[in-house]
Amino acid sequence: MINLKFLQFKSLLVIGLVFFSFKKTNSQERPNIVWIVSEDNSKHYLKLFDEKYGVETPNIEALATDGVVFDHAFSNTPVCSAARSTLIASSYGPRLVTHYHRNLKQVPLPNGVEMFPAYLKRTGYYTTNNSKEDYNLFKADNVWDDSSKKATWRDRKKGQPFFHVFNIGTTHESRLHFTQDDVKVPTKANQASMAIFPVHPQTDLFRYTNARYHDKMQEMDGQLGEVVAQLKEDGLYENTIIFYYGDHGGVLPGSKGYIKETGVHVPLVVRIPEKYKNLSPVAAGTRTNAFVSFVDFGATVLNLAGVEIPKGIDGQPFLGKNISKKQLDKRDETFSYTNRMDEKYDMVRAVRKGKYKYVRNYEPFNFDGLMNNYRYKQLGYQQWIEMYKNNKLNAVQSQFFEPKAVEALYNVEEDPFETNNLAGKLEYKNTLKSLRCNLNKRIKSMPDLSFYPEFYLINNAFNNPVAYGQLHKKDISRYSKIANYALLDFDKVKSKLEKSLNSQDTWDRYWALIASSSFGAKAKELAPTIKNISNTDSELVNRVRAAEFLGLTGSANPVSVMTEALYTCKDGPQALLILNSIVLMQDCEKHYNFNINESKINKIVLDEPQVLRRLLYLNSK
Incomplete structure (x- = not known):
């Protein structure tokens, strides 16, 4: 007589083994994901994105031939610790109080939310970071299998999918902290043919600074090529989705630390292998105008890996399953913020929608050129302010050292360096009003905790900033309204x-x-x-x-x-x-x-x- 209970158990066992086998196979087929990150460079320094000011980067351009070029990628904020905190938390800094550079005291993530690689790790991914973290958040132990200068995907278990971050510091701001004697050192880039941003004085020093940075960009491109070569050597290139991006804008004077396009508009190329082409709504070898921001990067990686996206984050995926080209094409907004760069305070917020950018200067008397010690280590900064003091700049070049408008509106397609404020022109009245409302809605719904001074937040809110914000949402809304009296007669x-x-x-x-x-x-x-x-x-x-x-x-x-x-x-x-x-x-x-x-x-x-x-x-x- 057949034992029915035994057969039921055997059937369940077979089903379980099949499920386990499917799960294991599916895990092996999940894409590896690599981020290659260059420091302190906006999209302007790559010819792939900017013919006039950029330099050739053959390795990044090679990724683009069978990848997707994102012409509108933004770091949300223009400095490393704040930008990297936005990336790792997948949430806006003013809501979490991670947007000061660098936080004078670290803060926790909201309850129930973790740094996004932790979710990958939990589902079987090997997570590595080589090697910069620089977060304004409490460090968690469940995020990286290895975060060090030796971190590599090669230490994972056989067949284990991985997420690897590789940081390149070659283009960092400090590389332009050269002396007058260094100016005599020749550059590979032709100094005489350097195009200089119109906001800068058109001097030999700025031509040299640009040329020197072009050399660094090409050096960085070579280092990126080495990472790609390692993937190919290990037989992983066709199983790996590669992101290349800049960690925020910069680095010539007036970019890093400021939410101008030169401070937040970053290069982004994503190379997706043929076997994973279903995960991209955009065909390989093409470009997209869809707006994507750092707040979205973590959610995108989770979506590519087939990992559920936690509800407590702000980011929305732009690649992966269930993302259509129609959805992507509708993305046309980004939100930017800055408050403190090292010792310099200045609260500024911006919304860009399509070609128009609205900027709200909450402390317009804090002119951009106010002393910021680390910035002024650059000889270019020193020359710029000296020429201003000696009345040797034109009106556009002088704006950096003068009080700002309370609000500004720019057509950044026609005016990429944000020098012509359209806010007072009648024909732009509706655009101004729409974007102003957009920004105010974001600030109040977030809510933006910067309406309390940083020192007060440290003493009263840093144990749980998000909860504090929700508790004081009405107060913050009122403070915002009082601040906006400055917009009226x-x-x-x-x-x-x-x-x-x-x-x-x-x-x-x-x-x-x-x-x-x-x-x-x-x-x-x-x-x-x-x-x-x-x-x-x-x-x-x-x-x-x-x-x-x-x-x-x-x-x-x-x-x-x-x-x-x-x-x-x-x-x-x-x-x-x-x-x-x-x-x-x-x-x-x-x-x-x-x-x-x-x-x-x-x-x-x-x-x-x-x-x-x-x-x-x-x-x-």
């Missing part, structure tokens, strides 16, 4: 500003002060109220912001208020924000004279390295 918002300046809420007053400063001399009649704030406010930074207004408008000398606030401060990050205003007052058109006595500054404040950078500059004047 002063006479229409004067009474609203006065109300906010007298609010019991600290940050209502803070943003009312910033909005008032944005109006400049138009808001001078608020000086009595603001002078009172500079002397009596319970929050040190509000006293400083009030003094900043008085200084910018010439209503009162800000030196004593700001200096006393610095000496009183017992918090390093707060002192850093105070010092930003001090440097602005010293270097603005009115050139207030500060004499900082370092011995009067609290020792806790002096423990913050970025504070020391500001003091080094101030004491050198």
Whole structure:
């Protein structure tokens, strides 16, 4: 007699073995994925993307012949730690507070969300990073099988799919920290034929700097070629999807650290082997105008690997199963942000939709050329500002050192260097309004935590920034509204500003002060109220912001208020924000004279390295 229970067990066993075998085979057939990342270069330096300013990169161009060239890829933010945090978290920095460079204190990811390679690792991928991380997030142990200068896919188990990141530092900003003696060293690139960005002075030094960087770009291209050759040598080339991209824009003056196209518009080429062509809605050897951003890269890798995309991230895949060409063609927007570059603060947000880019300068008095020590190690920066001081620049080249408009609109197809602000022109009224609403909606729905100063977030929100943002969503919306008074006619918002300046809420007053400063001399009649704030406010930074207004408008000398606030401060990050205003007052058109006595500054404040950078500059004047 047949034992039915035995047959049922045998059937289940066979089914299980078949399922296991299918799963194993399917795992082996999943694509390997490699990211090759060059540091600090926008798309402008590759002839593949820019005929006028770019250099030939034969290895990247070879990938493009049977890959997809993305003509509109963006890093969201223009500096490495913030950009890499956006990549690894697949989420917008202002929501997570990962958008400062570099965070003065690391933050956790939202509950239930992990750095995206952890999901690959959990499903059987061998994950390696060679070798730069530079995240503003707490380091997790479940992300990489190896993250080091020796990390390689060759250490995985036989047949195991892998995700490998290879970083190339050859094009990093530091490679342009050369001396006057180095300028005598010849370059392979022809200096005489170098095309110089119109925002830069057309000098021999800038021609040399461009030529030197072209050489570095070609050196980087050779290093990329070596990685591709290793894949071919290991018989993996036809089983591996390869991404090449720049980790953000740069690197000549006015690009890295600024959300101009030269700061966030990056090169991206994705080579997809024939066997995986079903994972791309775009045919090999072609280009796409679809807008893709760093926030989407993690979701895209997971989708290519057949891994479920977690609900708690912001990114949306642009390759992989269930992505159609119609969907891809509809993608025409990107969102960009920046707040602090090392010791320099300036809150700027931007939305680009198609050819139009809307830029919101929340602190327009913080001109772009405000001292940023690491930037000014470049001789080009030093020459640029010296020529400005000596009135040797034209109007376009001078914009970098002058106060900005509160909002700007650019047609970046016609004006790629964002020099012609269309915001005040009647024919662009509807476009301006639409993109302004787009940005405000993003900020409020996120919500954007930068409406609190960084030092306050460190002390009150860094244990769980996302939860803090949700808890204070209404407050952030109100602060955003107060900040946007600066977009309206002063006479229409004067009474609203006065109300906010007298609010019991600290940050209502803070943003009312910033909005008032944005109006400049138009808001001078608020000086009595603001002078009172500079002397009596319970929050040190509000006293400083009030003094900043008085200084910018010439209503009162800000030196004593700001200096006393610095000496009183017992918090390093707060002192850093105070010092930003001090440097602005010293270097603005009115050139207030500060004499900082370092011995009067609290020792806790002096423990913050970025504070020391500001003091080094101030004491050198």
